[in-house]
Amino acid sequence: MSRIIDRGLEEQTVLIVKMGELTYETLAISIHGYLEGKSVQEQVRDLSDILVSMGEKVEDEAFQLIARFQPVATDLRTIKSYMKVGNDFVRYGRYALDICIINDQLNGLKECESWTRDYINEMSEKVLSMVRTSIDALKRQDILIAKTISSTEREVDKMYFDYLNKLINAEQANNKCVLSSALMTRYLERIADHAVYVCESIVYISTGEKVTLG
Amino acid sequence: MTSTNSTQTTTFDPEMKMQSIDLNAWFGTKQALKNVNINIKTNAVTAIIGPSGCGKSTFIRCLNRMHELTPNAKMTGQILLDGENIYDKQVDPVQVRRRVGMVFQKPNPFPTMSIYDNVAAGLRLTGTKKGKNLDEVVKRSLEQATLWDEVKDDLKKPGTSISGGQQQRLCIARAIALQPEVILMDEPCSALDPIATAKIERLVVELKRDYTVAIVTHNMQQASRVSDFTAFMYLGALIEFGPTRGIFESPKNPLTEKYITGEFG
Numbered sequence: 001m002s003r004i005i006d007r008g009l010e011e012q013t014v015l016i017v018k019m020g021e022l023t024y025e026t027l028a029i030s031i032h033g034y035l036e037g038k039s040v041q042e043q044v045r046d047l048s049d050i051l052v053s054m055g056e057k058v059e060d061e062a063f064q065l066i067a068r069f070q071p072v073a074t075d076l077r078t079i080k081s082y083m084k085v086g087n088d089f090v091r092y093g094r095y096a097l098d099i100c101i102i103n104d105q106l107n108g109l110k111e112c113e114s115w116t117r118d119y120i121n122e123m124s125e126k127v128l129s130m131v132r133t134s135i136d137a138l139k140r141q142d143i144l145i146a147k148t149i150s151s152t153e154r155e156v157d158k159m160y161f162d163y164l165n166k167l168i169n170a171e172q173a174n175n176k177c178v179l180s181s182a183l184m185t186r187y188l189e190r191i192a193d194h195a196v197y198v199c200e201s202i203v204y205i206s207t208g209e210k211v212t213l214g
Numbered sequence: 215m216t217s218t219n220s221t222q223t224t225t226f227d228p229e230m231k232m233q234s235i236d237l238n239a240w241f242g243t244k245q246a247l248k249n250v251n252i253n254i255k256t257n258a259v260t261a262i263i264g265p266s267g268c269g270k271s272t273f274i275r276c277l278n279r280m281h282e283l284t285p286n287a288k289m290t291g292q293i294l295l296d297g298e299n300i301y302d303k304q305v306d307p308v309q310v311r312r313r314v315g316m317v318f319q320k321p322n323p324f325p326t327m328s329i330y331d332n333v334a335a336g337l338r339l340t341g342t343k344k345g346k347n348l349d350e351v352v353k354r355s356l357e358q359a360t361l362w363d364e365v366k367d368d369l370k371k372p373g374t375s376i377s378g379g380q381q382q383r384l385c386i387a388r389a390i391a392l393q394p395e396v397i398l399m400d401e402p403c404s405a406l407d408p409i410a411t412a413k414i415e416r417l418v419v420e421l422k423r424d425y426t427v428a429i430v431t432h433n434m435q436q437a438s439r440v441s442d443f444t445a446f447m448y449l450g451a452l453i454e455f456g457p458t459r460g461i462f463e464s465p466k467n468p469l470t471e472k473y474i475t476g477e478f479g
Binding site: 003005070071072073074075076077207208209 | 434435438462463464465470471474475476477
């Protein structure tokens with residue numbers, strides 16, 4: 001016989017997974033728009049607003065479950081983690097919008113050399129794969145998938161700092177390109193961090209251990 | 215009632231007011247406790263939780279030698295109070311019960327006595343006859359039990375004339391009057407309404423400043439609200455023991471998880 005709290009927890013899971021899928025879509029539209037030099041700000045702003053509303057709903061429902069059922073153990077960890085993951089997803093949406101803004105204001109990567117475009121393209125693919133991993137791990141509540149995120153996170157971090165060094169040592173550079181690419185790599189690095197936080201939450205839900213995967 | 219001392223050598227931990235060591239207890243042939251080892255920390259609240267029949271009441275009744283009052287009851291192992299085994303031959307069980315007081319599930323004020331006399335009863339039995347000193351102890355005990363303001367003008371009324379929640383606090387005052395070092399509570403709120411329960415819970419948290427408290431409760435939220443440490447028992451065995459926050463957030467044993475999340479019990 002299922003417990004009364006189970007229905008509420010299932011609804012929270014459905015909501016957070018739906019939010020995760022929308023997050024991926026939002027980031028993919030934003031990043032590909034940036035890489036292709038296409039303005040998608042309006043569309044991404046709408047999606048980001050939806051993510052904010054969903055984040056608020058996750059929080060409201062979590063408070064309801066806490067107030068009504070005084071959850072403990074896995075139930076408590078799930079609710080606490082969903083609130084945190086909901087916040088991570090809202091942050092993803094905000095970074096997606098920030099990427100659109102620099103795309104529109106600084107011409108994306110149009111004024112950059114081809115190696116820069118290739119570099120950021122590669123970094124973007126890695127980051128999107130990390131976001132995918134975090135959402136898949138969440139859907140399946142699979143800590144083995146969650147733990148695979150660490151190696152890609154290290155690669156993204158290295159790419160970010162290597163790129164900053166390249167900019168510092170460049171003899172001549174286009175200001176717009178420098179600004180745009182530096183901000184973009186920064187946003188990508190932050191998105192990767194949030195993907196790691198999501199995976200850490202999945203491990204915490206399952207085991208109660210607070211691990212650092214980044 | 216017979217008891218056997220364990221031969222196990224243990225190190226006394228001064229932070230622990232009481233320690234049960236390899237505690238086993240029986241009612242006739244039925245074993246109620248199986249090798250229970252629990253440390254009860256000084257000036258802290260330790261909650262004992264578990265489904266009906268798990269041995270939690272038997273456990274605390276062993277802590278002040280009340281288990282031996284039951285016909286055919288038997289126990290083995292040790293209960294240390296400040297490092298001394300309370301089951302040693304030279305130890306007087308009456309003295310143990312004075313140092314380790316008990317509050318029961320149903321409020322049980324002495325029915326023929328006034329509120330004042332209920333609190334004073336234990337003191338009179340132990341030699342404090344009457345006068346200013348007795349008045350002071352009664353007042354202080356009722357204050358500590360957060361009952362004084364509600365009954366100070368009715369001290370001569372019967373102890374049974376007040377509400378159930380007040381009666382339970384009166385019983386706590388009666389226990390406190392003897393200045394015990396440990397207060398054991400066996401489901402002290404199970405017969406009370408939510409408001410009276412909340413008052414007792416606040417009182418339990420207050421009491422740990424001066425006393426060491428062990429509380430048996432069926433209410434897991436109550437254990438999580440009032441206790442610093444929680445022991446989960448099942449079928450007479452201790453399944454998990456640790457800081458309450460850890461037990462309720464990340465229990466290590468799947469049985470604990472199942473019980474506290476309501477999957478069984």
